[in-house]
Amino acid sequence: MTTQELYRRLRQELKRLVDTHRLNESSIELKSRGLSPEEAIGHTRRKDYPILAGREIMLQARFGDALGQAFTDAPSEFCGTLDDVLSLDTENDPHGRALLIATLNAVMRHTGDIDHTVHCKNDDLERCAEAYATRVREGFGTPRIALVGYQPALTSRLSQEFPLRVLDMNPQFVGSVKSGVTIEHGGESYRDAVLDWSELVLCTGSTLCNGTFVNFVDIGRPVVFFGISGAAAARVFSLPRFCPCSC
Structure with missing residues (x-):
C-alpha cells in the first residue's frame, strides 16, 4: 500500500x-x-x-x-x-x-463503528503503560520491541521488562537517552530496528499524519497500534489496536 x-x-x-x-x-x-x-x-x-x-x-x-x-x-x-x-x-x-x-x-x-477516540489524561497514561506491559507479556512473552513514536510512560515501563528500541522523527528527542534507551531516528533506523531486530512493533497511530503508517502494515511480524489517531484506520484496515485507557 x-x-x-x-x-x-x-x-x-x-x-x-x-x-x-x-x-x-x-x-x-x-x-x-x-x-x-x-x-x-x-x-x-x-x-x-x-x-x-x-x-x-x-x-x-x-x-x-x-x-x-x-x-x-x-x-x-x-x-x-x-x-x-x-x-x-x-x-x-x-x-x-x-x-x-x-x-x-x-x-x-x-455511527457506532469504533470507540476509544478521546485521549486518556492525567494518571491514566501511567495505567496505560502498565496495561501494555501486561498485554505484551501475556500475548507475546518477552519479545524484542520496537516502539515507534516516543511515548514517555510506555518507554519507561517497557524498558524495565523487555528489550526495547525507540524510534521517533522529532529532532528534539532523537539522540537523547530516555529511561536508559537512546531514541533513534525513525527513518534512518527503520530497517535495522523494525525489520531486522524487532519481534514485536508497537506503533503510534500518529504515523497516519505523516504517511509512514504504511511502513508498518504487512511487514512480517506482529504490529499493534496505540493511541487515538489510528482508531478509524485500524478498523478500516483490520489492524490490531490497543488503547486501553482512552474513552
Whole structure:
C-alpha cells in the first residue's frame, strides 16, 4: 500500500459512511480545533510528552456529540461540512490530512463503528503503560520491541521488562537517552530496528499524519497500534489496536 492509496482509502470510507447514513442530509457541521496540552492529556507526572514540547498538537473534530482526535504537527482550525472535508487535498496537504483523520474518527464514533477516540489524561497514561506491559507479556512473552513514536510512560515501563528500541522523527528527542534507551531516528533506523531486530512493533497511530503508517502494515511480524489517531484506520484496515485507557 502506498501513502496515496492510504489516504484515498480513508477518504473512500468517509464517503461511504456519508452515503450509507445519509450524513450529507444532516444540518450538523463538522467543527475542529487544536486542543491545549492540558485539554488533550491533562496534568501528567512526566513532562516530556511531545505535545508539551510544542512539536505536536491535538486536533479534535466534533460531529454531533461524537469526538475524534488526531495528533499532528500541522494544526488547522476548521468549520465546515463533511463534503468540505472530502474535497480537501489529503495526499499533498498535511492540514487536510489531519482533518480527514480526526473527522473519520469522529464520524465512525458517531455511527457506532469504533470507540476509544478521546485521549486518556492525567494518571491514566501511567495505567496505560502498565496495561501494555501486561498485554505484551501475556500475548507475546518477552519479545524484542520496537516502539515507534516516543511515548514517555510506555518507554519507561517497557524498558524495565523487555528489550526495547525507540524510534521517533522529532529532532528534539532523537539522540537523547530516555529511561536508559537512546531514541533513534525513525527513518534512518527503520530497517535495522523494525525489520531486522524487532519481534514485536508497537506503533503510534500518529504515523497516519505523516504517511509512514504504511511502513508498518504487512511487514512480517506482529504490529499493534496505540493511541487515538489510528482508531478509524485500524478498523478500516483490520489492524490490531490497543488503547486501553482512552474513552
